[in-house]
Structures are given as C-alpha cells and as structure tokens.
Amino acid sequence: MNNHKSEYGVIQTIRFMIRQAVKEAPAVLVWLVVDAILALILQLLELYVTPVLLRDIEEQIALKELVTTILFFSSGILLLTGLKEYINNATYQGKIEIRMSLCKAITEKIGATSYCNLGKKDFQEKKERTNQATSSNSSATEIIWIQLNQLVFCILGFLAYLFVMKRMNVLILAVTILAAVVSYLAAQRSVVWLQNNRAENDHARQCMWYLRGEAWSPVSAKDIRILHMKEWLLKTMKQNYEIFMHFERALGNHHFMADCVNIFSALIRNGVAYAYLIGQVLAGNMDAPQFILYFSAVSGFTSWVQGIMENVAQIRQSGVGISDVMELISYEEPYRFEDGEPLPKNAAGQYELRLENVSFRYPGASEDTLHNLNLTIQNGEKLAVVGRNGAGKSTLVKLLCGFFDPTDGCVLLNGEDIRKYNRKEYYRLFSAVFQDFSILPGTIAENVAQCVDEIDFSRVKAAVKDAGLEENIERLSEKYETKLGRKVHLDAYELSGGETQRLMLARALYRNAPVIVLDEPTAALDPIAESDLYERYHELTKGSTSIYVSHRLASTRFCDRIILIGAGGIAEMGTHEELMEAGKEYAHLYEVQSRYYTEGGMEDAAFDA
Template identity: 45%
Template sequence: MTETNSTPAAPPERRRYSIWDNTKFMLRLARESVPSVPVLAVVLAVAAATRTTVEMFVAPVILRQIETHAPLNSLLLAIVGFTLLLVLLAAGHDLCETYTSLGRISVRIRLLEKIGLKTASTSYINTLDAAFRAKERKSTQSCSGNNTASEQVWTTYTELLTNVIGFVIYLTVLSGLNGWLIALVLVTAVASYLSGKRINEWGYRHREEEQTAFGRFDYLQSAASGRDYAKDLRIFGLRPWIVELRAGAMRTLRAFYAHRERTTVWANVIDVVLTFARNGVAYAYLIWLTLAQGLPASRFLLYFTAVGGFATWITGMLDQCSELNKESLELAQIREFLDWPEPYDLDGGERLAARPGHVYELRLDHVSFRYPGADRDTLHDVDLTIRPGEKIAVVGLNGAGKTTMIKLLCGFLDPTAGRVLLDGHDIREYNRRDYYTLFAAVFQDFSVLDTTVAQNVAQRLDGIDRDRVRACLNEAGLTEKVMSLPGGLDAHIGRQIYEDGVDLSGGQTQRLMLARALYKNAPILLLDEPTAALDPIAENDIYEHYNRMTAGRTSVFISHRLASTRFCDRILFMKNGRISEQGTHESLLAAGGDYAQLFNVQSKYYQDDTDANTNAGTADAASGATDTTVKKADSNE
C-alpha cells in the first residue's frame, strides 16, 4: 500500500509582514486598480505641509514688517500674498482629497475581490479548517468600510508624509537654536513611540482570541436574523435561547475589546506626560533667550511657533507610525489569509486535455482517509475499480464513509494512504483544476445563487445554450414548473436580491441541481442523495430517466433507500469505512448479509403501507400513506 502525507496538518506557520512589506503590497494593489492613489497621497502631503509652513511664517513676517517700519503697501502686499497662497493651497488640497477618495475605495474593493477569489478557489480541504474560516471572516471585516485599515491606511500614509515634510522644514528653521533642545524633543518623542508601539501590539498578539469570539457572535447573529432558522425559531420557541447565547457571545467580545482599550490607554498616558515635559523645557529656554539675549519679537514669535509645531510634527509623525503599525497588523492578517498555503497544487501538474466521447475508469487503490484531528479513519483500505461506463450505487448507514468516498473520487480530498487513479494514473500527477472538469455532481449541500433559472443551470452569465437548458430541465422533470414561472428560463430564483424572486421547494431545487449537472455534460456523474427531498412518485420518475441521463458516462450514485439502487450495474454496501459487500441487487439479497437485512427492514414499511392502503380502499389514502411511510422509513435509515 502506498503511504502518502497529503492531509493538511496544523494551521500554517505564521509569517511576519513588516510595515514596509505591507506598504509595497498596497502600492502593488493600487497599481493594479487606481495608480493615481499613491501619487495623490504625495500631493496631499506636500500641500498640507506647505500650508502649515506658510501659516507659521505669516505672523512673524508681518511683525517683522512692523518692526522695521516697512511701507504700508509692502505690509498689505504681504498680507494679500499670504492670503492668496493659503487659499490656493487649501483649494488644491480639498480638490485632491475629493478626487482620491473614489480611488481609495476602488483599491479596497480590489482587495475584497482578492479575498473572494481566495475563498472561491482555495483547496476544498481548507474550507473545512476552522482557522481558515476565522481568518477569512477577519479579512473581510478589515475591508468592510471606509474606516477600515484597507482604505484608511492611505490617509495614514498621507498624514505621515505630511509630518515628515513638516519635521524637515521646522528642523531647518530651528537649526539656529541649541542642539540639546532639539535632542530632548527627539528623545522624549521616540520614547513615547516605543512604549506606545509595544502596548498597541497587544491586540495583534491576541488576535486568535478575537477571531474566535467574533466568529461565535457573527454565527449567532446570522442564526437569529437569517431566513434559514426563521421557522424553527417560531415553532420551537428558540428566541430566548438564541438571544441568551448571543448575549453571552457579546459579553465575551465586549470583555475582549474592553481589555484591549484599557491596555491601549496607557500608551496615551505615557505620551501626554512626555509631551508636557519636552514642551515645558522648550518654552522655558525660549523665554530665557528673549529676556537674557535680547531675541527680537519677530524671531521669538517664529521660534515659539516653530518649537510648538516641531513638537507637534514629531508627535504626529510618531503617532502616525503607531497608527500605521496597527493598520499594518490588520493588513498582515489579510495577507496571512491570501497567502494561506494550498495543500494541493491547483495550477501545476500534467494538463488533462478534453477527450470527447472517452469514458474514464476510476480506481481507489487501497485508500484510507482520516480527517485532521480524528482518532480513526473515515475510510480504511478501500480497494475499488469503477469500470468505464459503469453505474455504481453506494449504500450504507450514516457515517459509513459514502460522501467521503465521493470527495476522494472528485479530488477534493487526497487519501492519507493509498492512491486515487484515473485510467491507471495517480490523480495527483494531473492539474487539479483540469481534473475537476471531468465531473458533474449533485451534492447534499446545494449552491443555488439568487439569479435566473437559466444561469443557475448553465453556471455562467453569457453564451448560454438555452435549448440545452430546456433539454436538461426536461430530463430532470422541472420543465412544467419553470414554464409556469413569470419569465420562464429568465425567472429569478431566491428573494434576497430580487423582489420578484421565487423560492423552490426542496425537491424542485434538487431537480434544478440535476439539470445543472446534466448541462455540464461531464464524462463522470456523481450523485450524493439526489432524490432525498423528492416524494416516492417523483423519485421513481427520476429513476426511470436515470439510464438515459447516465448514458455514455461513468456514474456513482449514493442513496439511503436501497429500493432505488436496482437500476445500477453494481451495488456497494459500506460499513465502518469499508466495502463490506458488493454485487447486484439480486445477488446481495441472495447472500443474506447486511444489505439483505437492511432491505427487508425498509421494504417492511412499504409492505405494511400496502396493506394499509388496501384497507383504506381509496387511491388518495394510498398515495398519502405511501408518502408518510416512506418518510418514516427514511427517518429510520
């Protein structure tokens, strides 16, 4: 038996993304969508820093004009000049701010698209990982609004650059003062930044705890407000229970955020203390220069303004560094999700070219599979060859491993031991996406989108073969229902988006999924309980069409109802993750094993029902009782 190690182990090793790494990431993202966003950030920073610098010089220049007894026209010219310059700078800044806002939104939406693409295209087994799902929710949350890190980071870049430019300008103005004063301001500001940085990283260090708490609250919120649970909430009176659970999740989440904010506030306290100390020393020194050294009033005013502004630039620069650090941590979580490793090579491997008319052979070569964290195999040493064009039925009790077998055949999961072979070749040698194209399937979980009937069948927006859609709907027995809807093939399914949308019943939805599988016209057809929601008459109608639907294809059919397997070439009875019996319906009954015993149990309900119908004496009673007992039989399977 060939041993493999393809089952994903623990969550991926956490990577560190620096601020510079995330800055380069955002610049690449902007270049893909709106290249003007970083350019306008620089323009805004220059305009803002220039305007503040001009404002700093207004009063000292005018005061200097008065000190030197400059002519009135010169004084007025200075005032008018400063006014016009400030108006132009303010107007240009506001214009750029308005223009860049749409671009920043576009960049955030582009990031959301990447998150959606990762979710939709990741290896299937990742979707079973709770850590992957939690990271997905957190990433989406970090892109959900204008104030989230994915958009707000551009404002932070702009303000940081503004502070850097202002710092350089003011440092030049203050270069004539004593160097120790400037050093004091720098040292205290850096100390404030370093302490704040350490404290503000608390949330990032505990992000797993936040993800768990938020995920639980989000789930309960969806359960309380979604349509899926609406009937149960009312019939079983679940509202108090759900509300209590949600309140508990909210308390946990609120406690986490309260702890985070209590921790973060110490960064602000330290910053206030250090800012007060450095400003007090600087102002005392300037007053001494004025009183002892005869510093002119205009120079005093300039230095006095510059010292305050210089401290503000440093504080602002370090504050923005701290803010950028927090936003970078959020961006890092998004990148952790986008860079989440793929256990399967979805883009590499040998290409599988389309082979019209070719019928494939599938084989499970001593395959075992164990889900991550499980203490035993779900499938154990299964050896099975599905011959080209063969119709296989897989039956057994719940938990026998039937659906897991389907997922292994599809390539959604890789075996922990053994091989899955396609025409004798290990499927891991092939391009996984090409391999998926060989299958059409109807799973127990449906993926019906709120769109038109035709688009749900064809799974595309354009280039739909409408005649083929009609033919597939007819094969699935849904033509009459679809043609009765307003719009026919263009009728809207679902009511979350369209006001005129319709909700199909469970059986109708299964027929729609059958039509979709037929439309794909893949050489291998997999049906996992495709008639579970159908009544016996509708189920029998599907079986009558089954041979025609599967003509020229290899097919695997899973069912709990043993009476529905007679049309298959071979029946596999699974028990405890193994194939315990296989053969035709007649041979398995003759063997008198588990299959025969379960069939006799199920058929007893049909027989008892037949007697009841005879006693009732009416066809209507027979129909109703049959439907009732079939449902009863299902519940006992």
C-alpha cells in the same frame, strides 16, 4: 487587529502594494508624494503667518503692505487646501481600484484553489483575515495609502522644523523628542493591551450580534416561543454584554492613563520651552515674533516625532493585514492545474475509474475514514454507494471526483494516476449534484448552463424539458430569463423543493459529462420522491457512468452494482438481489428501512428497535 506572526515583513508588503498600484492606478503613488509636499508647505505657511504679521504690525508697515501679506498667506492657504482636496478626490477612485483588484485576486484564489485547502484551518483563518483587510475604505489595503502619505508628510515636516529650530538649544530638542517618545510609548501600551485582550471581547461581541440576530429572525421565532427560549436568550446576552462592558471599561482606563502621561509630558516640554524662550527674550536675544515662531515650532516638532512613530506603527499593523492577503494569494496548491498534463484525447469517451489501495484520513483525525479500499468502476456502469451516516460515502465520492487526494494509494483514470493531470480538466469529466447544491443569483438559464456567456438556449430548453420543469418555467413571465436568488434580486422567483431538484437534474443533463454523480441531493425529500427522481436520472443518463449515493437503500435497487461502505472499506458488494440473498447487513438495513414505508410499519419498527 491581527495578533499573529506574518510571513512577510513591512518592506515586502509595501513593495507588494506599490506593485499593485503601478499595475492598477499609478497616479496614486505620484499624488501621494505631491500631497505630502503640499501639506508641508501649508503647515509652514500656518506656522509663519502669525509671527510675520506680528512683526509687520510692530514695525508699523503701511496698511497696503499688511493687506498684501495677509492676502498672500490667505491665498496660499486657500489654494493649497483646495489642491489637497482635489488630490484626495482624484486618488479616491484609484485607491478603491487597487483594493478591489486584491478582492478579485482573493476571490479567484478561493474559487480555484485545491478543494482540500478549503478544509484546512489555517486557510480558513487566512480567508477570514483577508476579508478584514479588504472589506472597506478603512481596511488595511486601502488605508495604507493614507498612512504612507502621512509618514512622508511627517518625515518632511520633521526635517523642515529641525531646520527652523536650528538656533535653539540642543537640550530643548532633546526634551521635545523625549516627551514625544514617552507619549507614544504610553499610547502604544494601550494598543498592546488591546491586542492581547481583545479575543474574549470579540467573542462576546460576536455572541451578542448572533443572539440579537436569532431574536429578530423569523426562522427562530417559532422555537423561541414554543420552547420558551426568551429567558435563555436574554440571560446569555446579558452575560456577554457584561464581558463586553468590562473590557470597554478596562480599555477606557488604559486610554485615560495614556492621556495623563501625554498631558504630563506636554507640560514638562512646554515648561522647559517657555523657560528657555522667555530667558532668550529677557536677554534680548529674541523678539516677540520669534518667541511665537519657536514656541509653535516646539509643539509642532513634537507632533512630527509622534507622527513618524505612530505612522510607522500603523503601517506595521496594516502590513499584517496586507501580509494576510499575500499569504492567501500565494497559498501552496497541492493539486496540479495549469502545470498538469492535459487529459489524453478519448474519442470513444470510454472512462474507467479505479481506487487502488486507497486510504484517506482527515487532518487531525486519529483514524482513517477509508482504509486500503479497492474499487473499479467500469465505463457506463451504474454504481450505488450506500451505508450508514458517517460511513465514508461522501468521502469516497470526493476521492473519485478529485476533490481529495488519497492519504495512501491512488485514484486511476484509465490506468493513470489522476494527480499528474490538469485537475480542472479532470473535473470536466463529472456532472455532480451534491447534498448542499448551489442556486446562483442569476437567471434560470444561467443556473442550468452554469455560465453567463455563450449559453446554448436550445440545450437549456431540452434539458429543462427532460427534467420535467418545462411547464413550470413557461408559466413565468420572463421564462428562462427569470431571476433566482432573492438575496440579490428582490423580484427573484422562489423555487419549490421539487422544482429545485428538477433544476439540478436539468443542470446535470445540460453538462452532459461522461460521469454522473449524485451525492444524496434528495436527502430532504421523502423516500418515494427520492426513488422516483433517481429512476428519472437513470432513464435520462443511459450510457453514462453513474454513481448514486444514498442512505436509503430502496432508491438504488436499479443499479448494476451496489457497494455497502462500513468499517472504513467495502463491507458488501453485489446487485440488490445478491445482497438480499446474502442476508447480511445490507439485507438487515433494507428490511428495517422498509418497515417505515409500509402501512403501520412505523410503530412496528419502533417497537422492534
């Protein structure tokens, strides 16, 4: 259950879902009302069948007429039950289509939203809540149709039973309604308690599932054994289990109290109703069939009142989940996309990137990661960005790529602020490989081309060949149609670390964008392998503007210019030779790192440190 304040009210969420239904599956709305009417007729048949048959028996009507009455009620009940089941099956697919259309809209929003949104806490929270609201047949965006159907059904039933009970004393109606309200409020007290206290229980449940997953995981199996983690796992799981069980016992007590109130309310309601109806029978104002009819109506009337209140509460709760979906889909976009200006035509393919007085601070941080930075990257230049971990190298790259907008200052493309352009078009200028790159659960060709339609296989093969991966792929039975990603395809091929790196190179070559960005994608490789791969990128991307990010200084010696990021800005800048000659931090870091890669240097470096 959600326990946060929604931006949209219940009426707005219902309107939103109705609009979705009209667009995706309008039959759901029609059948929703028809099903409620049929359900009411079925309820009335079941209400009247016993009193009518009892009256017929008392009046000793002919057997043929009695059988006819029985057949009428039985056929009606059977027919209506069958129709309801047909409607349920007929609308099942439509309800799923509506929910899946929202899943698609959410996926499109998350996949296309401004990159900076992905790091915002409220966006992440909304994303998690929308998953709860759309993940199953019982989630808010699908269960809402059952709840609306039941609300219509209860309202119609309330009106119908009110008409049936019009002969009864107003006091009986008042007691019946009061008993229903008291029972509902007692049940709601349990619901409110659950909402206010489930956070700790949810955390304990998540911990238990996590710990169980780790205990079962082949990846964690080695650590559990060699580090003697078994006792710690069991102890931590037991602690969370006790929290979980304490919550469940307390919840059970609240439910028990609510049930007791419900039973007591029903006892008072039935006692008053029995007293009144028996008095009417003894006074000769009511016969036995009427007694049964009205007593059944009293019980049913309570159900209608409770049903209305319960369904309103359920719809309100589902409305919170639907509001989460609406909030995410309409989440504000700080970047311009379709409403942005198109990039100016550049037949010569000449692009200059410039950071002008750029500062950037992450949300919630007390200091700028980068402060008042100025940098110009000329067309065709090979630029290396180096520095210690956490210095701001990746942040600089994300600013250049347009993933982040500066807190102050601006990023310029050929002298124009990139914020005015269509950001999607701006992204097309870059071919980037990041440290956390993605292997899609598709074919090798699709992973190289990064699309599923209109793949240029000649370009794919050329890129794979240049990346040095051709021989490996040609050995596979499916070759370029070989599937990757075992989480989706059981027969998928598993790439080695080296093959993955070369696939990323092939992907960059296929894209053939004006600007190449490598943001430490080789961090898992040894220094020699990283240097070789960077050299290969250098050879194959001549003429392109290239930005190489690394914390290993030896990998980027070939670059036209090297900038060392430190203290929120550019601490040093120049060629490798110039920086070494200057003898400052770059030269010191290079010397320290180089000791690790010479014979016997590991011990010397450790000793010097």
